[in-house]
Amino acid sequence: GARLLYSLPNFQNPTGRTLPLERRFALVEACARLGLPLIEDDPYGALSYRNDPLPKMLNMNPAGVIYMGSFSKVLTPGIRLGYVVAPTPLILKMEQAKQAADLHTAQLTQMVVYEAIKDGFLQTHIPTIRKLYADQCQAMLDALQTYFPAGTSWTRPEGGMFIWVTLPAHIDSGALLKEAVEQHVAFVPGAPFYANEPQQNTLRLSFVTVPPEKIRAGIERLGKLIAAKL
Known part of the structure; x- marks a missing residue:
């Protein structure tokens, strides 16, 4: 009876644990087989201390995975701005739901983040x-x-x-x-x-x-x- 599966694969809150690569493949395969949307919530993925993060599940099945990211953990906590990568039909429905909830995210906040990252600042800030x-x-x-x-x-x-x-x-x-x-x-x-x-x-x-x-x-x-x- 499940309608979707939610996962937080990288350095999970609260435990700090990481989902192993084989487990990621298994989740993607199982969700694809069952026709179950898979949410990959990844606010901490860029904060890897030892190596590059493990491959995104989004790249394993772009049509079946909804990827969520955030600038709050890599830029500044108070900005509270995130983003979603998903198939276009779903994005259009999410836009409608967002508009019904609060019209849209504050334009000033989006402009601040754009100005901060447009020239590659994150590429130097994240390693720091x-x-x-x-x-x-x-x-x-x-x-x-x-x-x-x-x-x-x-x-x-x-x-x-x-x-x-x-x-x-x-x-x-x-x-x-x-x-x-x-x-x-x-x-x-x-x-x-x-x-x-x-x-x-x-x-x-x-x-x-x-x-x-x-x-x-x-x-x-x-x-x-x-x-x-x-």
Whole structure:
């Protein structure tokens, strides 16, 4: 009874995980066989730290994949401007739905993005933020290894903005957050990310807006709070 399949293949929010190449081919093949539209939401794909991103599913089946991108993650968060690549008949229907919802995206915002990228700025900007985010990600991974107690685990993303942490089963990250904020440390509890049966012992960390020295200090404080609950 499904009407479409939604995927976030690159450095997924909240876990930072990446969909393997063989899984991408399998999804594209299955959706094509079933006549099921496949949404490929890719706001983080350009933020790969090690290599070029894996091939887009859009290129595997342009007629069956709806590709979505965003300037919010590679240009500036406040711009809130995205784009869609899809077959023309679907784009025309989406235009109608957009016009019914809010007429159109702010023209000034679109003009600002156009002026910012028209001369190739993104080609130099994206490698810069890749390096910055990669360094900050590594700083957080190193700090987690140093300060988090045994019994905790975390993902090791190869791009994007997030690390997903799993705590010992008896620790509620929502309650932990209240204590962490008192120590001037914040994170996102994991439970709201679940559609069903939320795991209360999970949380999402983000490293892209904080310099390495503050990352280390924050992870050390958080590690002590977790250790006190063991």
